[in-house]
Amino acid sequence: MSETKFSLEKIAQFLEGELKGDPNAEVINVSGIESTALNTITFSTDTKTLKKAKNFLATAIVLPKGLDSSICENVIYVDDPYFAFARLTQLFKDQTQPFSQGKSFINDSSSIGEGTVISNNAYIGQDCVIGDNVFIGPNVFIGNKCSVGSETIIHANTSIIQDVNIGANCIIHSNVSLGTDGFGFAPAKSGYEKIEQLGGLIIGDNVEIGAGCTIDRGAINNTHIHDGVKLDNQVHIAHNVILGENSAIAASCAIAGSTIIGKNLQMGGLSGILGHLKICDDVFVGAHTLITKSINKPGQYIGIMPAQSHSDWAKSSVFIRKRNKD
Amino acid sequence: MSETKFSLEKIAQFLEGELKGDPNAEVINVSGIESTALNTITFSTDTKTLKKAKNFLATAIVLPKGLDSSICENVIYVDDPYFAFARLTQLFKDQTQPFSQGKSFINDSSSIGEGTVISNNAYIGQDCVIGDNVFIGPNVFIGNKCSVGSETIIHANTSIIQDVNIGANCIIHSNVSLGTDGFGFAPAKSGYEKIEQLGGLIIGDNVEIGAGCTIDRGAINNTHIHDGVKLDNQVHIAHNVILGENSAIAASCAIAGSTIIGKNLQMGGLSGILGHLKICDDVFVGAHTLITKSINKPGQYIGIMPAQSHSDWAKSSVFIRKRNKD
Amino acid sequence: MSETKFSLEKIAQFLEGELKGDPNAEVINVSGIESTALNTITFSTDTKTLKKAKNFLATAIVLPKGLDSSICENVIYVDDPYFAFARLTQLFKDQTQPFSQGKSFINDSSSIGEGTVISNNAYIGQDCVIGDNVFIGPNVFIGNKCSVGSETIIHANTSIIQDVNIGANCIIHSNVSLGTDGFGFAPAKSGYEKIEQLGGLIIGDNVEIGAGCTIDRGAINNTHIHDGVKLDNQVHIAHNVILGENSAIAASCAIAGSTIIGKNLQMGGLSGILGHLKICDDVFVGAHTLITKSINKPGQYIGIMPAQSHSDWAKSSVFIRKRNKD
Known part of the structure; x- marks a missing residue:
């Protein structure tokens, strides 16, 4: 305090x-x-x-x-x-300057802005551009060809793999992974052949990304998180998702690959959106709900099975199953 | 072995x-x-x-x-x-002393107990109090104004941000984030205005927190995890949650903000509890279930849609939807 | 690019x-x-x-x-x-050699293969065997008695705790935890008594593990991930799971302890499989579905409540609950 x-x-x-x-x-x-x-x-x-x-x-x-x-x-x-x-x-936020500098590694090909703090054991790879008054926490890893806009904060133990562009005034919390490989494989004679992920990840201004989130780089084109987006902890965004301005997603949600989402999406916790869908502006997805089809009408969408006592649930459950025998 | x-x-x-x-x-x-x-x-x-x-x-x-x-x-x-x-x-647990000390960073204002091991590249910020016989793993980050009780173990790459008090005999596994900002914003003319999180996080004695978990600090008051709580991996606990003694939560669950929970809660995996609820002692939540209302009666609560073959499920699903046209 | x-x-x-x-x-x-x-x-x-x-x-x-x-x-x-x-x-994958060596810690009892890169601030404990042409990213922690096969890549901030054997040609993404304690406790007079986890974790060849995943070591015997398995981000695999060859699991899924799974499992995102089950070869689990019973017939299994507009969902929901009063 x-x-x-x-x-x-x-x-x-x-x-x-x-x-x-x-x-x-x-x-x-x-x-x-x-x-x-x-x-x-x-x-x-x-x-x-x-x-x-x-x-x-x-x-x-x-x-x-x-x-x-x-x-x-x-x-x-x-x-x-x-x-x-x-x-x-x-x-009333604590203004203590918390972290010692020094002992970090910064590749000679990268540039660091004025007033920027690079904490202990942080690592900055090749061809990065770090803006002014940025704070990079201890043990943060930033790989090659990344940029970070001014006033952005990146907390401890976060990994930013490669080809990630982060805007200004963002907060990236701890233990986040950004720009990781998307989940892309072609079926092969035995098992799977890896599709190398060649696209990048673009994050706009005023974006906040919660602890433990993962956002993949694109397969060929970029994954794109627009200005003002707020992600709670442990959210997963797959490759080539486009997430519109001022969307807010609660904890432990996942959005599958190539889905394109408009402005002001809100998602309750533990929800998901399948891949290759289009979701219009101003959609609200309830908690613990899966969206399986594109949505072109703003409003609330909910798909939870009501929680009941075990005996009540058992009756409802038997009833639902019986319907497929009619 | x-x-x-x-x-x-x-x-x-x-x-x-x-x-x-x-x-x-x-x-x-x-x-x-x-x-x-x-x-x-x-x-x-x-x-x-x-x-x-x-x-x-x-x-x-x-x-x-x-x-x-x-x-x-x-x-x-x-x-x-x-x-x-x-x-x-x-x-029969392996008693090998695993980790070399040295090359860690410890702020002068912090105190370290006797017999405590601070591993390579660990970082301890200002005004921290670390008890006796604590083990702090490689690359662990502990920010300002934190305390850790005696005999507690904190594994590699865990981030403990600020104002976190951890009791004695706890185990915090790897890649955990504790004391991170809660998900708090006020609507503003364009987008969201951040509510700075000013509360702390209190963790009791004999608590175990699984790998990849995230627990937020409080908004104004504290988030509080009571004695004997056990969290499996990838559990998320939001700001101002109070989680009662000896609760045990399986993997990939999430509890939303300001919910107050009694003793001995048990949750199956992938379940959630919405925010601002009150849950009494001795509640058991089945796996993959969402609790949307306060609970004042001990017992089992379940809300899963039964898994079926695709064709059976399709019939049940059509049937359920038809009901809203009656 | x-x-x-x-x-x-x-x-x-x-x-x-x-x-x-x-x-x-x-x-x-x-x-x-x-x-x-x-x-x-x-x-x-x-x-x-x-x-x-x-x-x-x-x-x-x-x-x-x-x-x-x-x-x-x-x-x-x-x-x-x-x-x-x-x-x-x-x-067309970027072939830039990204990371400087040096400043890592390697215990004298461990061996490192030819052409292997150990990045800054990586840590390798006792009695480890690291193969040829392995890449170990910045801030990776590898504890005692682990092995890593040739050509395997381990990304930044990943924690590999102990008794973990990883095959050749694997990719372990960032902020992953491998070989962590399973969630095992015996009820005690007051609360829980910890069951120390004494088994290991075996990962085959050509396995890919997404960012933020957690895989536990076994309780007594080993957890085993077979050749060719692909895990998306934030997947959790509990202790003593056996996961068959060429299985592919989408983001944010969880598999509970001691479940034995055949070849070619596919799981959509946010799904779960309960513990102590047996799942045969060639099972496909839809997204956001919970498997609660053993499966001995290949095919698709789905258990989602259809997402609807709030008012339609409310009618379906009331209808389902009424059934338990029949």
């Missing part, structure tokens, strides 16, 4: 909000409305949530204009309290 | 069992009842399993009191043979 | 095909039939695919004997164009 203090005056300015109360009061962190703490600032989006507050201890609260504010003497009114909360967390 | 020998007398003492046979006979390993080997000790829990023995070669067998023992001249009788087997495996 | 050039004469020889056209024309890469590029060679397997070509720019095309070839003046006729394409990708 940070130990920085901010006055309510400064915070109101930062949030472009309207302060009612003491401009000199100071806060040292944020807290949630259900468990407010001393010397913090909290927030609420509506009356219902506000009622969950018990033993209110916070110094200040962020509220939407017009909401009853009797709970706290210091209030900052804003248009969108949840958005304001996101910005507040950024204010 | 170890090449240590133990006499049956010593093993009977270690297991607090009763030996019938030669106390000086020696064994060099354990073997399974279906494939016993020379100079080993095996076990069986009941008559049915005992009948699976073919070509019995073991020197000794562990049996429950009262079971027929004609299969072997050396028998150790115990109350719980399976528990005894677990303890035997601990006896 | 490589910048090597090949004449059509050389390519025809390499593919053992028949060239119609200019033997001295040169190509610098492959391209797909739907997006051909200048100075490349493309391929098509049939008339239908050939019709997808728009604005044909390639210098040459690989076709099956007898197909109409009016689209391009240079044609190489072969028996199996898709297999030929796989071989072409191998020709």
Whole structure:
């Protein structure tokens, strides 16, 4: 946790909000409305949530204009309290410069921008271009012919194999694999013949990729993750997938090869989309659902078998199977 | 495999069992009842399993009191043979000290306990407290403000990002990510605004975390994994989950954010629990099942669609879809 | 991308095909039939695919004997164009020698073959045998008593824990964990007693293991992955699984402990097979399906709940649940 203090005056300015109360009061962190703490600032989006507050201890609260504010003497009114909360967390983020440089390996053919930190035992291969103010964590491996845009953060033990272009202001979390071989084989007389993967991987700006994710390079053309995409942990994206702007995918999902997806896809956890499909903009896939056909109409798509007690499930299950004997 | 020998007398003492046979006979390993080997000790829990023995070669067998023992001249009788087997495996575990020290990086502000091994290229950040007899494998990264309890083992290439407190006697396997950012964003005019994750991750004592797992730090408060929890490989636990004592989760499961879970949860593989739910003690979730609602009654919950041949499945599937037109 | 050039004469020889056209024309890469590029060679397997070509720019095309070839003046006729394409990708694979040696740690008791590259910060423990022309990437960890066959490639940040034997001509991608402890515990008075995993992991020849996969060592006997197996990313294989020759498993699948599987298994993504089952040769498991029983008849097995719009799904779901009240 940070130990920085901010006055309510400064915070109101930062949030472009309207302060009612003491401009000199100071806060040292944020807290949630259900468990407010001393010397913090909290927030609420509506009356219902506000009622969950018990033993209110916070110094200040962020509220939407017009909401009853009797709970706290210091209030900052804003248009969108949840958005304001996101910005507040950024204010209180730990700013400690964490990592020592040195002992990394950087190939002479690669260029490193100004203000960029290359941590211990990181490795940067041939013909890479690393932008300004990039942070590369310990034990990160970046292979040949990769680029990383300015202000991007790459966490520890991540592997970026080859021909990967990452945009600016991205966060790549730990133990991620990017630009790995796609799963491509031609049937051969005995077993499989490997199709070498010759395409690259392009990642736009403002993309966040969760810990343990894997994204393959393309077979011939590129795999492409567009601007603003957010992937939770352990998501797999296969070769030649095109994933549209501002898509958000929860943990442990997988998207198979060559599927082309529009903007604003949302996927619940443990879901999948088969290969070679086309998915239009603004599709929401429920958790633990498999999409097997192309989708050309925005909306919610769900395909889970309801969880039941074992005996109820057994009855439903027998019933479903019986249908194929009709 | 170890090449240590133990006499049956010593093993009977270690297991607090009763030996019938030669106390000086020696064994060099354990073997399974279906494939016993020379100079080993095996076990069986009941008559049915005992009948699976073919070509019995073991020197000794562990049996429950009262079971027929004609299969072997050396028998150790115990109350719980399976528990005894677990303890035997601990006896025969390879004790080789595997790893060279040196060339690691340890920040001056951190303290390292007695008998602790920090392997090659491990990295320990600021303000960390590492207990006694800890083993930290090669290329492990531990960021700022973390602690590790005594006797805990952390395997190679694991990343522990920040504000993570790990208890004593834990095993963290390889390529794990702990304390990573939760998946938190506020909708913004264009795309998403990141909610910085300010909480920590607390892991109790005697916890085992499988290879490739990811556990996020909390958003404001902490994520909390209680004592005795066992996670198989590639499990994902999201931010602010509270996972009760002695829960055991099989491979490739995911638990979404802010869900609060009691003691002794068991989950089969590839299952999920949605976010913001409450799950009581002693719940068993079947494999490949999604839990979408809070559970307040102990028991088994299952939600799989039965696997069938393609043609049978197609009929069931058409039938299910037709129901929504009734 | 490589910048090597090949004449059509050389390519025809390499593919053992028949060239119609200019033997001295040169190509610098492959391209797909739907997006051909200048100075490349493309391929098509049939008339239908050939019709997808728009604005044909390639210098040459690989076709099956007898197909109409009016689209391009240079044609190489072969028996199996898709297999030929796989071989072409191998020709154009980037041959850059990517990684500097040095600064790795190799225990004196281990032997390293001729032509083998050990990259920066790789670690090789005691009593290992590494074959000829092996490539071991940066930050790879190989523990004690492991062997790696000739020509095998192990990518960055992979962890190979102990008692793992890998065959020849394998590719192990990045951030993989091999030979990790199986998920084995005996119930104890309070919680679980660990069963130490004493078996090894055997991987045959020509095996490919995707990024982020985890394969456990055996409990007493070995886990065994046979020749020619191909695993996509983030697959989990538990202890004592035996996986038959030329099986191919798509991303994010899991196979539970002690299941014995024949040759040529194919699994779609996000699928699972429970433990202690027997699966015969030539089984195909659809995506997002759970196999709960042994299978002794080759064929396709599917168990997905069809994805529907939210309102349709809700009706099907209510209907299925009602059946358990009949």
